[in-house]
Amino acid sequence: MRIRLTDCSLPDRDSLRRQCALQIEQGLITAVGSREESAAWPPADRQLSLDGCIVLPGLIDAHMHLENWARRHSQPSLDAVASLADLLRLLGREVRQREAAGDLRGLVLGGWNEEVFPERRPPTIRELDEISQRIPIILTRICGHVCVVNSAVLREFDWQHYAAAEPGSVGLDAGGRPNGILSENCMSALLARQEKPGADKQADLLLFGLQSMAAYGLTALASQDTDRLEDVAFLDSLAAIYQAHPALPAYYAQIGLAHPDEIPAFLALQKKYREHPQIRIASVKLFKDGSLGGRTALLREPYSDDPANRGQDLLAGRDLLQWFESANKAGVQLLIHAIGDRAVSEIIAAFQAACHTAADRSNPRRHSIIHCQITDRLLLQKLAATKLLVVSQPLFARSDWTMARARLGSRRRNAAYDYRGILDQGIPQAFSSDSPVESANPLLTLAAALDHPQA
Ligand SMILES: [Zn+2]
DSSP, X not given: OEEEEEEEEEEETTEEEEEEEEEEXXXXXXXXXXXXXXXXXXXXXXXXXXTTOBOOOOEEEEEEOHHHHHHHTTSOOSTTOOSHHHHHHHHHHHHHHHHHTTOOSOEEEEEEOGGGSTTOSOOOHHHHHHHOSSSOEEEEETTSSEEEEOHHHHHHSOHHHHHHHSTTSEEEOTTSOEEEEEEHHHHHHHXXXXXXXXXXXXXXXXXXXXXXXXXXXXEEEEEEEESOGGGOTHHHHXXXXXXXXXXXXXXXEEEEOSOGGGHHHHHHHHHHTTTOSSEEEEEEEEESOOOTTTTOXXXXXXXXXXXXXXXXXXXXXXXXXXXXXXXXXXXXXXXEEEOSHHHHHHHHHHHXXXXXXXXXXXXXXXXXXXXXXXXXXXXXXXXXXXXXXEEEOHHHHHHHHHHHHHHHHHHHHHHSSOHHHHHHTTOOEEEOOOTTSSOOOHHHHHHHHHSOOOO
């Protein structure tokens, strides 16, 4: 089948070439030219005029959370809520509806961002307790690293363990009582205990997500939908979806693992999907630190608005070294979350220490740092020397700009979010939305990359 698209506009460096034609044969573009040039092409089986629309290559989102995106967009979401008062009203309505229906299961809603609230603060445990003493309420922050909960959650959850093992992950008031703010590993453990949607509901969410991503023009997406190897049954649902809808965007799984001992099981999973046309088990996802908004990103210098705090280190240097060594040996790609400058520099050091041969140093596994956000010129130069890749989120610069000045001060903030600097250093860089943290629309990501807020 030979298809010809006419009256297309094609991006050509700094301009648009208008009134072009494209020829497609067996899914491949076999000719591009002006309207005049296309007159000499062989006759097409089908011809379509695009009426001047712009044709872009298929776009890939290099990191997102598909199931979370779909869940966030199929239930009340907090990410468009403009004030704390509105949040409490919305929550009150939702809780009353559930109580009236006799549904006392835990309620998890996500997306609040105190930075856009006129009140400039998260809800408190007391405010959530006033809404419900019976229904456990968990409200996750937009960054996905911090949540606030009511007392009904704390009654059922061993927060004391985390307060002792990972101080900082359980917020305490002046009297040493929990203030309802939980973060990082403590929050992940809490969320892992929540009731999972049944397989049917999960399949519905994945289909809705993939169809939405296709509507955004994505041809593939890399997604982290689990941080446990035991939770990969959703891949079977995905395989069934692709059987019925083979043209949906391809899915590259980024899977969180707890320990390098799990690598053989990861390899077995990779093998299971090796021949699958749309599903690939792409990389192991690790967390070196948390988020800037939640003040858990790992910094070299303290936070400007919290001088006793430098963030949380979620993966010690020696463990990171072991991860790199094991991954190099097994031929597995690591994708490591790092926002703060200390997190980035410790990843660089661990990678260098783990590379024993010139081949390792050329980074054939394409190990990548995701976010790589708080940097300066010197740090990017060091990063460039490692051959590590970066997966960045240009929309974060827009969303974070004002908040980042409070967290970091002007000097550090103005050197950060340096996508141009990453490019200039020759560091391979892929863009991503990290949705539902940001919109999954790739055109917004491209626009944010071109229109960076200025210092
Ligand atoms: Zn993410």
